[in-house]
Amino acid sequence: MNPAACFSQTYAQARQKFLAACAELGLPVESQLHPLRGAEDEELAIDVARSGPLDAKHVMLISSGCHGVEGFCGSAVQVALLQDEAFQRQARDASCAVVYLHAANPYGFSWLRRWTHENVDLNRNFQDFSQPSSHNPDYPGLHALLIPQRWPVTLPNRLRLLSHLVKLGRKRMQKAISSGQNSHPDGLFYIGNAPTWSNEAVRAIISQHASRCQHLVWVDIHTGLGPKGHGERIYSGPANSPMLERARRWWGEGVRSSQEGQSVSVPLSGLMVYGAVGEYTPSAFTALTLEFGTLPGPQVLDALRAEQWLHNNPGAGEPRRQQIKRQLRDAFYVDEPQWKEDVLRQAREVVRQAISGLNQETSGAQ
Template structure:
């Protein structure tokens, strides 16, 4: 089977393949059903598959679809790993259980959106909402420009954004836009005002499967940042020297961190991995986001803006809707054999390294 066979053209197809692969390997899936339906009226679910001894002290989490439409790449990787008998045997022999969480945000996956049905960026939603949300005054200044009244945007809109970048710099602009904001529910990178369905469900999954483990690794699969087909290994733990040292020992010296500016990602608020510290406090945790590049950042950014405009303009013509939805999918999923091969090969390497890291002392 070629790598491309593990990838899909829709959420429904991806889920069907995932469930079929589980059945073929004799593994049980627990499906956490989403309250809404998909774009083709299909059921939506966060599907969870546990592969390994129930009493394993070591566990590796491999998750896909935190950002909905990014699930095309992540689901393909999960299926490739599940179909690899040698990989599964190596994990079991090492005493490592593998927890596959398929489509953490199934709504976004199905509807080709990066956000949840609440228009929330799930990777900005893991905030303690009993406390005031973080402020992002730079985003406040940009909010009206980022999602303008009309699409395509006017020349004045484009010039205003360019002026902001020229004044504040590319890095500062990226941080302002993508770092997370909590005041504009119809804007980009909105962190929400309460835990989303996916947030609450993921915590339930972590409690069920993680509380009896001593060491936990996590590879969270993402797309959309960096050079095409290259998987950046972004440190996904608290800003602690010991955790960063472990991540480097597991995944090599090219592990990057937003904390020291070495990553293509800005420092983000309310990240998903932070839940592991609450739900599995007994475990030593080490994780990365494996972020695969697709298109140049400017094109990805424009696709996000267009899709957010479309979300608040349901009156848009069918032709415009089709173009924007294709644009957003292409920004996060490169549907070529070469890209898929690159993605799978790098993921398999990272997964094997994680196994070795978990068993090392």
């Protein structure tokens, strides 16, 4: 298999490769159509394919594109696994159905945004909006610095952000920016005030594919944090949970818990992999975020800031728009052969370890 052939340059191309790989296996695809069109005036959709019976005891869900532009990586992983005969055989032998959820946020994927069309971070949006949302006290003081009126930013702007970093410390600063906020709808990492279109679509998919199984394994693929090419295995559920113990049995002691402060990610709420399961939680649930590093953190943040400024200033000229969009794509998708090889190798290892773990759990229960 040529790793580069699994990757795409646009959402439209990625979707076509995914649909073609499903067709090659004879897998039917169900599509949740998005209400808007894409950057190439193409149809946008969350596409779902399932390999394995509807009454399978075990289900592995592999999802891509929660954060839009990060979908280039996750889509390629899904295409590679659909073409991996050894993985398909291993899943069948373990009586494990595999569900491929392609492009949870197709709008962001196509338009090169991390956020949904509502300007919401989908991975902070799985909240109970009937309850008061938690306030992020540090974000309001940073918003005007993060998204200034003019772009590119000035040296004084960078110095003021640096002073906040010194004052708050690295972890608190990261939490202030990225943990989610409900005070500025035109800002970064906005959680929204209601479930987004993608939120409701993903919940419906989980209800259909995971409500009848005994054990759901969910691998959600992301990019943008950590060393270039390294796939950090992140557990984001409750600390001291049997799920954490199980994750480390399956994937090794290298599994990092964001809740315990070990991960490149800060503790988060409103995550898709936990919020979407909700009332449909099977008797056993194991979730892992697979986060692939791209560029250094300051460059990734600068790309997000620039793109949000562009979104807030739609009258910016076309050359600047193209430059900022390319900057964002490069921050979440490293278009280099070695990075692509590293991504597919580590992703295959993770899903195969999960199948082996399910086998061990089943054997131990007998």
